[in-house]
Amino acid sequence: MTTTPDRSTEIASYLAAVERHLNDLPSHIRQDLMSELDAHLTEVAADLEPGAVLRDLLGSPEAYARELRETAEVDKEPVTTRMRRKLSETAAPALAGLKGAADRYAASTGHADAAELRERLRPGWWVLRGAIAAALFVYWLSAAQYGVTGYSIFGSLPGLLLMAAVLLVCVWASMRLGAKSLEWRGRRRRWMIAGGIALVALAGYQFAWLYTASSVDLISSAGYEDDTYTYTQGQDVTDIYAYDENGNPLTGVYLFDQNGNPLWIGDPYACETAPGNPFDAPPTDEWGNELEEPTATADDALGYQYPLCAGGADGADGIAPSESETAEEQASSELPTESAGAEQSTAPAPSETPSDSPTE
Amino acid sequence: MRTGPSAFARVHYCALHGTVDCVDRSQLLKGLLDIIVLRVLERQDGYGYEILNRLRAAGFDELGDASVYGTLRRLYRAGYLSTYVQPSDSGPHRKYYALTEPGRKYLRQAREAWEDVSAKMRVLFDVPTEGRP
Incomplete structure (x- = not known):
């Protein structure tokens, strides 16, 4: 019962087949298994009957590899370790390529290597x-x-x-x-x-805004997201006044961009008094005093209602809103609380002529 | 994905050995491979194929050479086994495996665990089966 030359080739081919089926094992386990398997199979082959082949005794190399794998503590490797190993194994070629490129780059700058x-x-x-x-x-x-x-x-x-x-x-x-x-x-x-x-x-x-809005004044834009359209001639736009074609100021105006998103321009809290919903707190005073209250209301879907600050009671600015039927109708139709809107529309309006131009 | 082929392999293996119930038994034995191999080597040092023969003689027909070899290597890596080479009068040198002190300690603990589980299983099976509806 001595090993014959054809036995050793048989062992070698069996070994190669087993190793092929262990390819995905961690290299240290595979190497350990394979390093001794040669000697082990030689031992086994030495005990074989002269006519028998390794395959008869051990089964197919696939089955042998599968059995080895099941007893070789593959599953006892912690999941995190296995994931890290898989990740490093898959990333290894890319990393090697990257390192080569970095070395070449470093060499071209007159250094030995990237390190x-x-x-x-x-x-x-x-x-x-x-x-x-x-x-x-x-x-x-x-x-x-x-x-x-x-x-x-x-x-x-x-x-x-x-x-x-x-x-x-x-x-x-x-x-x-x-x-x-x-x-x-x-x-x-x-x-x-x-x-x-x-x-x-x-x-x-x-500092990302340095790239996106480099022309904007550094400090004053710090808290604002919509700095693309809130500046005109280097100054903050704090409020918007809309007029119809006859020069009548419009109140209760909502502004939208091309996508239908509300334009959040200005800051209602910059008004002299804190903004309140005019419909929740109907003005009881006469018209001039009521204008001290900001008429703006913020709705998530509609944006601010302009003008934000209905201040400027003296009217010299030409920004005091007059009664505007269309605007009131619009406001009352959109907002279910009609009581305030009705009160507003019935309130006596200052007799400002439409010729009061907004350009003043 | 792995259960399919390996289950097939076991069925194939069982078909070869002509037993019907060995599919479950080989799975059962997988968890006991450490104890079985260590116990066999506790009595006497042995080399790969001879260990398998001792196991077969003890009635563990389901165990394949690869299972035993894989277990030996794993226990060796864990430090429970040491190896030495001895020339044989017929054929190549043989690599003998022997228990180390940690290996003996591990076997003691594993044996206690097995006795405990075994006793509980015995109690579990000794409870008379209730009549099923």
Whole structure:
């Protein structure tokens, strides 16, 4: 019962077939199984009857591989580990290609490889990181204090000094952190990388409007989303007054864009008095006093009702709304609370002539 | 996806061995492979194919060579088994497997667990079956 040469070729072909069916196993398990299987099958073959073949005793290589796989602790690998392994295995070719491209790029710049280039660029990244942090800090600080004091620090000497100081401190801190983090490994290093990415992403999000609306005044646009059409001749549009062809001012006007979405222009809270729904709180005073109340009402589907602030009671601005039958009808037909609308329409209107032009 | 082919393989295997109930038994035995192999090696060191023969002699006909070999490698990786090579008078050198101290400890624990489960199963089956509607 000694192994014959044809036995060894039989073992080799059986081994190859088994290995083919274990291709998807983690490499360390597959290698462990295959490394000893050669010797094992030789042992088995040594005990074979002269006329028998390996296949008779062990079954097909597919079945053998399947049995191996079922006993080789494949399923006991944690799901997260398996997913990470699969991910890294699928991403490996792309990553290798990327690394090759990066190396070629680095070589073309006169460096040995991408790792050396990265090493050289590292202090630059630290400075950039500090500068980004400083920019975010100054931006948030100025936005917050502008909201409180109404004073823009940009373009002022104290602001310049503050910015320079913050920049110096942040860059210093970033470089110091960078030098320290060089010896960090594992979890702390990953946190550093994640923090850097988060900082860049945050800055990209925070300063994205620089690309989309670069002509807009920096501070005043900070809280507004609809800055594309709320500025005219460099000034905020805070309210809109509509007139018909005869020059009669229209009230209760809703504005929509080409898609039927309401235009949220202006800020009803910028009126001298807080806005209220005129229909909820019907004015009891005479017409002139009632105009002090903002007539605007906000509806999610309709937008603001213009004019937002029906102020300007003196009428010299030419923006005092007169009674407008069409507007009142429209308002009362759209809003079920008719009582207020009716009261408004019956209220005595100032006798302003249509010739009061809005251009004044 | 894997249940289909492997179930087919078991049926195929069972058909070869002429037993009907071995489909369930091989599944049952899968969970006990560690204990079975460790117990066989506790009594005496052995090499791959010889271990299989000992198992067959003990009545575990359903176990295939691949199952035993895969279990041996897994237990070896876990540190429960050690190996040494011995020349044989006929044929190639043989790789013998022997229990390590962790392996003995693991076998003790596994045995206790098995005794516990076995006793509970016994109680479970000893309860008289209620009349079904």
